[in-house]
Every structure is written in C-alpha cells, then in structure tokens.
Amino acid sequence: MASLLKIRFLIQRKFLNSTAKFLSSKSSAVASTSGQESADLMELSSEEINKRLMTFFDLPDNWIKEEVKSGRGWRIEELRIKSNSDLHKLWYILYKERNMLMTMEQAAKDEVENMVSPERLVKVEDSMKNIEEVIKERNRAYWQLEVGDSSPVERRRVFRRDIFGRWRMIACSEHLIPYWMNSEWRKFNAPGFGADVINFNRRFNEIQLNRRMSQLLKQQFYCRQLLKRFPNIDLDHLQERFPDIDIKHIKDNNDEYTLQNRISRFNQIFYHKKKDI
Template sequence: MAAMRRASCAISATFSKFFQLHITTGHTFSPVVTNMTTDKYFKYVLLKEKNMLLTMEHAAQEENRLFPNPERIDKVEESMKNLEDVVKERNRAYWLLETGETGERPSSLIEDELGREVHKMFDEHPVPMDHESEDTISKWQDVRNFQRLMKEKEFLEKRRALRRVRSHVCKLLRRFPDVDMEKLQQQYPEVDVQALRKRKDSRGHHDKNLS
C-alpha cells in the first residue's frame, strides 16, 4: 500500500508539473543587457559551446562518424557575431558622445604589394613610410606581370558581363516588341537599348522589327 501511495503521489506530481501554466525558463539574448552581461554571454556561453562543438566534430572525424547537426557551429558563430556587433555599436555611440569620434582604429583603401586595392586597418610602423626604402616589391618584374594579367582578367570579365547583358536585352526585345524602352534603358543603363533594337539578334517572328 505504501508503494502504491508513493507511486500515485509521483504520478500526480508529474501531471501537475506537466499541466502547469507557467514554466520557469531562461531568457533570450536582448541588446538591453549590460556590456558585462554581454561579455559573459560571449566568453562563458558561446565560446565554451563553440569549443565543445569543435571538439565533438574533431572526435567524430577521428572515428569516421558523421557529426550530428553541424549547423550548430554556424549558429554559434552567428550569435557571437551579433554580440560583437552590439558591443561595437555601443562603444561607437559612447565615444561619439564623449569625444565626438568613433574610437575605432581608422582604416582606408590602400594599394598592397601586388598593386591591388585592399581595405586595411592602420597600424604603427617602425620606420615612417616616407623614410622606407624605394626598393619595394612593386618594382619587381614578376609583380608587374601579375598586375598586367590581373587587369587583363578584370577586363575580360567586364566584357563577358556586358556581352551577357546585351544578349539578354536582345532576347527581351525579340520576345516582347512592345516593351517600354525607357524603363528597359533605366534597368540596363550599361547598354544602348535603341542601338540593340536595330540588331539582327533583336528581330523576332513579328511585324514590329526595325529595318
């Protein structure tokens, strides 16, 4: 009888817990929290979770098994990026209010050793740039050849893209002869729609072709 009474009490407690209206749960992340709380989320929750998932993924690869739900790593990285963006936004607003500047390290587009424009953060140099040696890598023959080939590749890509746009516009003119020419020109400003209208590729099986 005592065992049956304990079992009935356990079942009733389980049912009461299952059907209760309010269940205490943890709150989701909100930008309203302080920077200290955000730092704790980043260090002790997300970073720990990412390290655990990476360890589990490595162990699964060592045992030649599939890592279950690999998208969890992407979700953790996205959450870490969101937290970092919130912290940067708050720091930027604070420094703008206090000093009128963002407080971030300045950056700009510069030309690297291979002649490409890259976005780089400013840092300290042991020697001022105007005192550096003129014998730089940009004067090498290999780098000049690389720059020439890079420009040639960019030119060919632009020409192929323009050719694809022209072909697409000709197909539209061939299929829809009553299309609005002004709107078509606004949508594709890189080509001359009126000139393409006179091409043979724009002629369709209708009597609205231009001679």
C-alpha cells in the first residue's frame, strides 16, 4: 500500500519545477501589473508543494504498519474546563485530523485494502461532537443569563419545500460536494416540483383536514357525554385535556347539541325506513 500511495499521490519534482518556471516566466511578462504574484511563484518550490499535499495523508511510517496506536477521545468533562480559544484551536486540530483520516480511508478503498486502525476516525468524530455539545451548553447558559431564554437557535434552520411539495424545517449543514456537482443529492433535495405534486398536495391536505375534523368531532361528542353524565365535572381539567375544544361553550349549549343530534338521528332513521319501504 505504501508504494501504491507514493506512486499515486506524490508529485514528480521535474514536473513541478517545469510548471513553476512556466508560471514564473508568464507572470514576469506582466510584472508591471502583478509583480508580487511573480515573486510568490518564484519562491514556490516543489518540496513545499509536496509538504502541503502530504498533510492530507498519514505519516509514511504508518502506511506499512498493521496497527497505529492512538489514545482515547476527549470527554465532555475535560472540555468543559477549557477556554473558548482552546476549544477553537482543538476543533481545527481535530478537523485537520479528520480530513487526513478520511483521505486515508478513501485511498484504502481505491486500493481495495483495509484502512489501518479505522477506530481513529470514530474517536475524532466523538471528540468533535463533545466539543459541539460543550459550545451548546455555553450558548444556552449565555442566553439564559442575558436574554432569559434557555433554548437559543443552535444551528440555522430554513423552512423549505421538499420534492413532494411539503414544507419542512431543514437544518443547514456542511456539504462536502458543491451543489452543482452533487447530482445524486439534487435528485431528492433540489427545489421545484410539477403539477402532479401540486395535485397530490391538494388531495393530501384534504385527507389531513378530514382526519382532523373527525378527531375534533369525536372529542366534542366525548366531552358532551361527560358533561351530560357529570354536570359538576372540573371544567379546567377537561379544558387542559382537550385544548382544542371550547368546553365552556359546549356546557352552555349542551341541551341544544343533544336536541340537534336527536333530530338528525330521527331523520336518518326515518330516511332508512322510508327507503326500505
């Protein structure tokens, strides 16, 4: 694996030297407008580029090892005693380590080999989750002290439609692939829908409304029966149990509701008898 990685990822010195010379000569032609850029290109060396590129990979000595020993992840108790600046530095250290491990994981997949000590990636991700949890705790404490609200918006969320035209609260997250390149994501998450989806939403909303109305009617009937059998029932408790029902209105007009139900029931029975005749 080590030899394959070297062949695949290390850039040849001659190619980089020729590229740097070409860029430096091209930039020197426009030195009047970009003198600083040409100086930067001349200072650029292949060794520096190799060092920058190899930061995305593990140490070469670890490529041939069967196991790389690593410590445990950071615990929440240990992170709570650190300052915000220390957490900020530790976050980017773990972020860089995670990028390196993900690169090694992808390289191992390309070479159809097992990654060396894959548990390191799990430890890094757990440590980053613990850091984020500590930051959330501090944000909640700050909001509770300064604003009086203990539930701040911890991560930005947007109200958008999905592919079925339904409104959903979608949490903003980091995308590893740009929007215009991620065709698989756009198939299921891209905005926009056709007439079939609009027709589906109309029928779906009608079904939801009918279910809601049926539920409310059942609750009203249940409350009327309770008030009829127990006139001295606690109205406040009944209102808390059924917040969508106006209990006071039902109690004041319970006799009228009962009369209307009797009339409608009689008409229904009379209609069926007349139909049978």
